[in-house]
Amino acid sequence: MSRVGVIGAGIMGGGVAQSLATAGHDVVLIDVSKDILDSTATRIRTELRLSRLVGATKEPVDTDRALRAITFTTDYADLHDVDFVIENVTESWEIKQRVYPVLDDVCPPHCVFAANTSALPITRLASLTRRAPQVLGIHFMNPVPMKPVVELIPGHHTTPATVATAEELLATMGKTAIVVNDSPGFVSNRVLMLTINEAAFLVHEGVATAEQVDAVFTSCFGHPMGPLATADLIGVDTILRSIEVLHDSFNDSKYRPCPLLKQMVDAGLQGRKTRQGFFSYGSHGWEADR
Template sequence: MEISTVAVIGAGTMGRGIAQVAAVHGLTVRLVDTSEAVLQQAFQTIEHHLQRQLNKSLITLEQVEAARKRITCLTDIAAAVADVELVIEAVPEDPTLKGQLFAALDAQAPAHAILASNTSSISITWLGTRTRRPEQVIGMHFFNPVPVMRLVEIVRGLKTSQATFEAVAALAQRLDKVPVAVQDAPGFVSNRVLMPMINEAVYCVMEGVASVEDVDRVMQLGMAHPMGPLALADLIGLDVCLAILEVLHRELGEDKYRPCPLLRKMVAAGYLGRKTGRGFYEYPAA
């Protein structure tokens, strides 16, 4: 299937990044959120990032102007998905919310449309059961920051068809991403490996083994990681890390995935990382 129009549901960090990349690469984009204020902020952020790419000569002025024109911001989901070939869901990592959204999208999107989720841990097979088109439900897990990170995990649910997989993998390549095929399992590959490392780094801080800075320094200098696990957790969002660990712990039932109490405490306090200005580090307002 030729994909030319995509609806991105959720105008947060991931949704706006996905919308930007899709628009730059020639797709017509409907960016959807329930909040006009969030949509306005998202579009301003996209424009800022496009200008930065222009200043670095990564894209041309013509590409910037064309990308801006390809993005339409809407609060009406039904109107946004009425004539699309692909919907990419990028709402918060809440199974109930995502399940309800997929049921609504199934009723509102055209019968031929593919429904993709940017979930980082929730079962694609389960999301497919919320619809009457499980063969057209797939995971399309981008990484933050979307315009920079090239990996996309393409996650097959138990009923995802080969045609759906091929269409989404081809689109990922069109977006200058590298698609990696992953079977449906809690946390897929990326977060099943990454989150226990982040969780253990938080335990090291909670137990006084080393400071935040020194835990990160060990992993950067000793393991050649470009960013320490605690700084990375701040970038991802501590609430997102907690949600993923809870899925891993619940679905796999192993204590190695049990979220560190300090992580729970920080999320409860609203210290979510870069997006709130404070996590394991403090981030001055831009």
């Protein structure tokens, strides 16, 4: 698996590409516009240099070599010789269902497809392809380069060989997989999205401020980050889409999205990536004030 395709150059996709490149893989990173790709290249360069300066990596990172290992492109045809694809597009069935048939056509027959999704069922995504046995889910945690564990989700048709291939690739990235069954939200987001949604309701109803909600979790429970700071890190828009997917999938009112989340997304308050969410952030996305 020397060559890996990564679809989507947002926060997650960029983090996946960075992790693959520093692990020694050649990466083809695809997004819809050159501006997005240029912005991601700048972000990856900055994060690699910062990680080297603060000693965040066990081995020295050659920033220039890692960036040279990534091909930034808008052309799906550049995936013609990849061995593995990790898809990170927006958490939307309408968007994802347009991507997989294209991947199926351009990627070689042996290529494995991994959906980096937090909520959509893997079996449903695999049905969009002619290679369901070679499709599975890998739910990376954010920020990808810093998180050593992922959820790995086989679909109904996924073969043990495909799971083993994914685990081998993840091992080269220094990541361990926890294999769970295919269900909307899997394990992490079935719990986390409910927690974040309920925390948003507390702010929406005036029960507590965002600062107070997170302080309960960090001070009383010892969590390194509160649920609303976590929402800002993931992206409030992504949180909303994930909750909506769970609500649609289970038809259960407990997943009813908090109106505050919808209002924040409409206002462009999406968290760290827009420098304002439940909390405010500085020009580099670091927390400035709470």
